[in-house]
Amino acid sequence: MTVPNVLAVVPPHMGGRAAGTALAALLAEHARVTVVEAAGEDPPALRQARAIITALSPVTAGHLAAAPELELVQCASHGYDYVDLAAARRQQVTVCTIGSSDAERKNVAEQTFALMLALAKQLIPAHTALTRADWALPRLQPSITELSGRTLGVIGLGAIGREVARRAAAFDMTVQYTGPRPAPAEVELRLGARRVDLDELLRTSDYVSLHAPLTDRTRHLLDAERLALLKPTAFVVNTARGALIDQDALADALTAGALAGAGLDVFDPEPPTTGLRLLRAPGVVLSPHVGGVTRETVVRIALAAVQNVTEYLAGRPPRDAVS
Known part of the structure; x- marks a missing residue:
């Protein structure tokens, strides 16, 4: 069985590679995860990604066009304004939030x-x-x-x-x-x-x-x-x-x-x-966008995002789709 590729995008101001590595560990049993600080940082990983988890890092039309295998963009937030929804719809990529998770x-x-x-x-x-x-x-x-x-x-x-x-x-x-x-x-x-x-x-x-x-x-x-x-x-x-x-x-x-x-x-x-x-x-x-990023909340957000991606990779419909 082919192991799906997932791209975890965590910019420096949201914790960078250290936070991304912790996030990747939660998905280790379900996917091969590449951690980056910007969606375009590793073109081969982007090209092979079936799913992207992004923590407030932009996913643009250019990124989507460079990811022919992509099926899901999971926002680790209630908001989704940093993802190009129109481009995602054109490419038939599902975009999800953690809106119903009660995480933050x-x-x-x-x-x-x-x-x-x-x-x-x-x-x-x-x-x-x-x-x-x-x-x-x-x-x-x-x-x-x-x-x-x-x-x-x-x-x-x-x-x-x-x-x-x-x-x-x-x-x-x-x-x-x-x-x-x-x-x-x-x-x-x-x-x-x-x-x-x-x-x-x-x-x-x-x-x-x-x-x-x-x-x-x-x-x-x-x-x-x-x-x-x-x-x-x-x-x-x-x-x-x-x-x-x-x-x-x-x-x-x-x-x-x-x-x-x-x-x-x-x-x-x-x-x-x-x-x-x-x-x-x-x-x-x-304050520097600390609403939603307490020690406890960060764990809940990560678990909610990972659970949605895991459910999707297992063939079940994801929650909180906005596209």
Whole structure:
């Protein structure tokens, strides 16, 4: 019986070869695995690959064209924006995520609230000041605020958005959401969430949290025009994809004092370049895409991705296909 070839693609900023080797070990009994840090790094391995597992590393039309044996691209994430779906469909390659695995949604929700609390309580400037023996309370007090009694606007009430909304209840927040389709009535009732259109959500929310997939329709969903709808006391939190927000427009709004702050775990590109103005904008709390990559979550993500590939190689239909 021929042993199938699998390409494991883990870029340096996601752990590189060390993480890829650990991932490959999970597949060792089922496939011959080649570990690379970019899909085009080893052309012979790409050409022979029946499946690719990618950890946020691009799989382009060129990569797909160079892989005539390819049948499956498995994204080790909820998102799939780094895979050329149109090219995959043309080549009849199935693209899957780990969306139904429950691998990372709770941790992303935790990261969302970590950023919200850091913004509300001014933790970063308070910490920085105290490391210089600067008792900054009189200066910071006017800008320290609460979550309790505030309105949280959730953009995208999918699996992660629902986890965020569920946690908001513990903080006595009012939840409203927007999305292309209404959530089931029982979900809205359980979460106490009300559906509104995007512009109303932006005008009336104190905290706006993004949990939408990145597609052609959602790229720069929050552009300068929509950011201008937010209250000057509002905070924006993004733990989904960096390109959901026009980053220059957000930097402009923060610099002008048109927003109270932004908590960002994702950027466009990743890692961000030193020229990204948001890195130096006032009122930001930044983290390097750590939502979804705790010690525990990384294991769950790897197991979910490997299980899907293993099931596929055994002749069973894969889960969470998006193409």
